[in-house]
Amino acid sequence: MAVARQDQFNSMDYSDPMVNRILDAAEQCIHRFGIRRTALGEVARVGKLSRGSIYRYFDDKAALVQGVFWRRQEFYLNQTEAALVKLPTLVDKVTHSVVSGRKDMAQGIFASLAETEPETVAMMFLESKFYQRSVSFWPPHVRLAQEAGEISEAVDVAVATDFIMRLAVSLVTFPDMGLSLKSRKGIRAYLDQVITRGLG
Amino acid sequence: MAVARQDQFNSMDYSDPMVNRILDAAEQCIHRFGIRRTALGEVARVGKLSRGSIYRYFDDKAALVQGVFWRRQEFYLNQTEAALVKLPTLVDKVTHSVVSGRKDMAQGIFASLAETEPETVAMMFLESKFYQRSVSFWPPHVRLAQEAGEISEAVDVAVATDFIMRLAVSLVTFPDMGLSLKSRKGIRAYLDQVITRGLG
DNA sequence: AAATGTACAAAAAATGATTATTGTTCATTG
DNA sequence: CAATGAACAATAATCATTTTTTGTACATTT
Numbered sequence: 001m002a003v004a005r006q007d008q009f010n011s012m013d014y015s016d017p018m019v020n021r022i023l024d025a026a027e028q029c030i031h032r033f034g035i036r037r038t039a040l041g042e043v044a045r046v047g048k049l050s051r052g053s054i055y056r057y058f059d060d061k062a063a064l065v066q067g068v069f070w071r072r073q074e075f076y077l078n079q080t081e082a083a084l085v086k087l088p089t090l091v092d093k094v095t096h097s098v099v100s101g102r103k104d105m106a107q108g109i110f111a112s113l114a115e116t117e118p119e120t121v122a123m124m125f126l127e128s129k130f131y132q133r134s135v136s137f138w139p140p141h142v143r144l145a146q147e148a149g150e151i152s153e154a155v156d157v158a159v160a161t162d163f164i165m166r167l168a169v170s171l172v173t174f175p176d177m178g179l180s181l182k183s184r185k186g187i188r189a190y191l192d193q194v195i196t197r198g199l200g
Numbered sequence: 201m202a203v204a205r206q207d208q209f210n211s212m213d214y215s216d217p218m219v220n221r222i223l224d225a226a227e228q229c230i231h232r233f234g235i236r237r238t239a240l241g242e243v244a245r246v247g248k249l250s251r252g253s254i255y256r257y258f259d260d261k262a263a264l265v266q267g268v269f270w271r272r273q274e275f276y277l278n279q280t281e282a283a284l285v286k287l288p289t290l291v292d293k294v295t296h297s298v299v300s301g302r303k304d305m306a307q308g309i310f311a312s313l314a315e316t317e318p319e320t321v322a323m324m325f326l327e328s329k330f331y332q333r334s335v336s337f338w339p340p341h342v343r344l345a346q347e348a349g350e351i352s353e354a355v356d357v358a359v360a361t362d363f364i365m366r367l368a369v370s371l372v373t374f375p376d377m378g379l380s381l382k383s384r385k386g387i388r389a390y391l392d393q394v395i396t397r398g399l400g
Numbered sequence: 401a402a403a404t405g406t407a408c409a410a411a412a413a414a415t416g417a418t419t420a421t422t423g424t425t426c427a428t429t430g
Numbered sequence: 431c432a433a434t435g436a437a438c439a440a441t442a443a444t445c446a447t448t449t450t451t452t453g454t455a456c457a458t459t460t
Contacts, residue, residue: 135378152397177365195399
């Protein structure tokens with residue numbers, strides 16, 4: 001079993017420089033060639049390390065690829081979270097998440113992989129596992145909004161979190177579902193309606 | 201240009217028996233072999249017609265495949281719509297759409313294609329075009345709910361339709377987004393909360 | 401007229417031989 | 431002891447070749 005084993009409960013050690021060197025090289029290769037066309041020998045060459053070391057830290061190529069995307073997602077999530085804490089309302093927070101979520105998906109490794117291997121990206125986006133980490137960021141924001149009286153205390157935090165995640169994922173994935181929601185202003189007005197008032 | 205040409209405005213003529221014979225054969229082949237492994241010669245053999253006739257009605261293989269899925273979606277949609285008109289509230293209607301939507305996607309051609317060519321199904325599900333036809337069914341139900349006082353008249357019909365579609369698509373695609381929403385009862389309670397009351 | 405069936409070149413897929421990569425092991429290095 | 435690099439069988443990718451399929455045209459049949 002590899003050292004940097006990662007599962008849903010035990011996340012990777014991003015403080016280990018070796019792990020980061022491997023992931024840096026792997027991300028660079030995936031970014032340039034796509035997943036299918038990156039050989040671990042190439043990753044080793046780019047990272048100036050041995051292929052044996054890669055296998056010491058990751059079970060196999062699939063685990064390495066997953067590690068690359070998890071770290072990248074973690075980075076985006078932390079960046080977004082840092083912006084969220086400065087925003088006053090839950091609606092502002094979800095709006096920001098949607099706008100920056102779209103930006104993140106249109107950049108870097110996600111965007112380049114969407115060009116070379118769109119089916120792979122599509123499969124990732126349809127795995128609910130992909131959103132697990134994001135889900136865990138919302139409950140504190142929901143509770144703050146409840147304490148501030150923005151949303152009702154009667155609503156279960158898990159229900160509110162699920163609802164917010166569904167809205168955010170849907171709006172990032174589909175800019176248009178009948179309505180075209182492209183501008184920050186339009187997204188904010190829409191979210192204000194459906195989150196704070198619903199349709200009732 | 202083929203006879204049964206189909207675009208977003210001009211839908212296919214499902215009353216033409218030739219069109220249906222071709223689509224029946226094509227659906228049967230796709231169901232059994234997947235898209236990649238169905239040759240139009242095989243479709244012709246199964247449908248007991250000539251390959252020339254297929255090209256008379258469909259521009260190319262891609263158009264035929266699209267035709268198969270559009271007809272199947274149209275069938276499911278009409279079936280669902282027939283059930284919806286009997287339901288009293290908008291919440292009941294969305295609940296039913298989610299439950300039957302999940303059933304439809306777990307059956308027949310969608311389910312079999314998801315086994316043999318999951319990436320193709322994933323790509324379909326992420327095209328917002330895939331949901332266009334479904335979107336057009338909702339505005340009358342939204343207006344009825346407004347007239348009945350279930351939801352506010354102040355909310356724009358397009359906004360409400362978009363919101364309902366996003367909820368339905370999300371719930372069909374992801375049974376679990378933090379909350380596990382599997383039972384009809386659970387789905388209904390959730391939708392009742394977020395549609396009629398929101399989080400406010 | 402509509403459907404068929406044949407012919408045909410271009411494109412795509414199956415095939416099989418060849419080469420590269422993966423995943424494992426272990427002796428060697430720093 | 432972590433990292434390296436080499437050896438190795440098993441697996442997967444690549445490539446040139448053969449075969450099938452596609453898409454078009456048109457003469458023939460119903």
